[in-house]
Amino acid sequence: MKTFHCDACDALAFFENVRCMTCSESLAFVPAVMDICTVRPNDQSAEPGQFTSGDEKVSGQVFRPCRNAADHEICNWVLAADDPHEYCESCRLTRTIPDLSVPGNLQLLQKMETAKRRLTFTLMSLGLPVFGKDVDPVRGQVYEFKVDLSAEGGEPVLTGHDEGVITMNLAEADDAERERRRQKLNEPYRTLIGHFRHEVGHYYWDLLVQESKWSEACRAMFGDEREDYEEALKKHYENGAPADWPNNFVSSYATMHPWEDWAETWAHYLHIVDTLETAAACGFALMPSRVNEPSLSLIDEDEPSASVFDVMIDRWIALTYALNSLNRSLGHPDAYPFVLTPPVIEKLRFVHDVIADAATSNGQHGEVIETLEEAATA
Template sequence: MRLYKCDISGMPLYFDSHSSVGANNAPVGFAPDTLTAHRLEEVGDGLFKIPGRPIKRWRYCANAPFDGSNWLVEADDPNPFAIPARYNRATPNTDSPEGINRFHKLGAAQRHLFYSILRFGLPCPGRREDAQTGLVFDFLEDKVGEDGTLIPAITAHENGLISLRAAEADDAVRESVRISMGEPYRTLLGHFRHEMGHFYFAQLVEKNHMLDEARMLFGDERKDYAEALKQNYEQGPPSDWQERFISTYASCHPSEDFAECWAHYFHIVDTLESVKSFGMSLEPLRHRSLDAELEFDPYASTSAEELVEVWVPISIALNTFQRSMGQRDMYPFVMPPPVVKKLDFINRLIARSRHNRKRARPAKSKN
């Protein structure tokens, strides 16, 4: 994630900033056309302008009072919602402080997800463009059975529909699930990125000639899914899973392997952009193999090897910082060579998609 600065004071602004401390707490908004955060100037009627860009007028996303969005919408856009919120179908119940708090956390993770989608230039057709498999989100509430038993909502993907359990926005709920599932890592943003991996397998892999290569790396996604999960829960992961997979869940089925690798690729690239924004580099004493200096744009990397070479020492440092604070490792995963090859496939897949979209754009008029 990039680090921004106030247009007036020059002080730092962050992706989710709502005001600029250096400009007397003036409002801040995120412009999706440039993927940049700006201190705003009010022009009346709930509209704003960005310093240095006097032509356009902006307003906040209509969901801002409910999900805390700082994303902007052009004033003349008939759709009152910012890009991430346009994909929502079912949202949390906001009749209570608990519901609003959940929506804030879900919305923040969703906007972070869409930053990367837009940064990569990935196609993201919704249900208006593709009524059968276009992207749509349902944030689902848990239900209570007739006997009073809690029936948790399920986080899943099916034909472009991503359902997320709203209760996992509650730290206590998510942590209890993480422990019961024996997972080293579980976050809302991780859920979003994982489920989007399923979506993009259908969008980018199934529809092009890279499907055969995907099956060589991840396995055949046509393998019986229910039987694979049953076997995983009854017998556990294969004994050598750490030599071939990024997580135990990735080992249960080729589709989950791809989705897990997709999520981790997003984790790595986005964190490395933060590292670059803060000018971080590593040169630990007598450990030259852990030197790390990021001199390229992670969102335009030439290979996964290039990313991993920097990511490994950075992740070791971040884990060490966490341990110094008595916290769990921030990134409790290792990357064997087969996983790096899978990440490289995803890197090439995204690069190909970006290239194809640029080629498909109509030429701009010279007039």
């Protein structure tokens, strides 16, 4: 994710900020310009709760807060004053929320929506189509955040995807509960944003790959998705992953079924592009000591023909080496506990090609892809 600045004092701001910590100006995210902007009450309007901004990018425009900001203070995105929707572009993708009268649920919902806004920002930055079932009941995406009541005799809630409906167990927003599940399932990595990235990968497989020009190539790369899913799931949990899975898959769960291999690879692609953009925006210059070591070297500046994807992978390997080394120096587990083998890299390349093609077809190029292209030709 790129860095943000207060347009009043130029201080750094986080994506979630509602106020500048330096000059105390109110801040909000404006999707139309994909940026954090200052907002001030619109004194010229008879309508209460409307804002204008001192940011020249949106000079003269009038905004109002997302209803989730007005009602629950859990959103910092705004809408155009004349937008017919009550909720912002991210919040209106949510269809089901938990009972907020139950203590703790509002805080967990806030974590869910915060992670979803980060995901939505990345999808929009990549130039991918982002629309809800209110726009297209068949092809749109929608989120349902539910409480697992199985301990009380109710139905369990399984995080998953089904025809554009992404269901998230609210417990995944509880750090302690998520860590308990991570250890129980012997997973090296389990995060809330990781769940969102994985499940939306299933959605984009339906939207971009199924019965498209990519379908046969996808089967050749990931396997035949027509394989019985329930049988594959049963087999995976009875027998586990093959012993040699690290040679060809990014995670053991990816071995379960071609759909899961795609979704896991998609999630890792989003991990890569978002983290690399953040590192670049923060001015990181990765200079590994052993520059002649292929696994650590950055892109060769004498090779201008290198593809955007090749630049990404070279810099990602260098960045994760640094991140993991820093974590180990502090006594923490690896920040990115995965190994990208050549077969996994080719799967990531396939996801990259599908996304780039979708952005072009969507009439966009994608800010993230543009940033990476600039790096490739630097």
